[in-house]
Amino acid sequence: MTDSEEITFRFDQVPPCARCAGEALLRVRFGHSWTNITGHLVEGFRGADLCPACDSGTTPADDLLALFTVAETIPLTRMAELGCRVVAWVESLHQLRVDIARLRSEEHAYRHSGELP
DSSP: OOSOOOEEEEOTTOOOOTTTSSOOSEEEEEEEEEEOTTSOEEEEEEEEEEOHHHHTTSHHHHHHHHHHHHOSSOOGGGHHHHHHHHHHHHHHHHHOOOOHHHHHHHHHHHHHHTSOO
């Protein structure tokens, strides 16, 4: 992770998934950094939604989704387990790379619909 090792969780009143507008179960905010084209480190924050429709299929997300599927509420005795699963999921998000073909496809769709000039 970046210098900011803090992860902020949001369980209650989670807005819809930013990717598909479906039900998001969890929203997190975490430190994120990258090196820009000039070689300088840029630090900031990134947000992510845990969505059953969008995130299924990767082990860290599936492990976390399974925890939410099993229980409507998570007891205090399972908070450490929840924390470990959230950290593993967030770490997996750091490994993601941009899918250029998907980005271009989405850009084309937004331009075609008139949402982008």
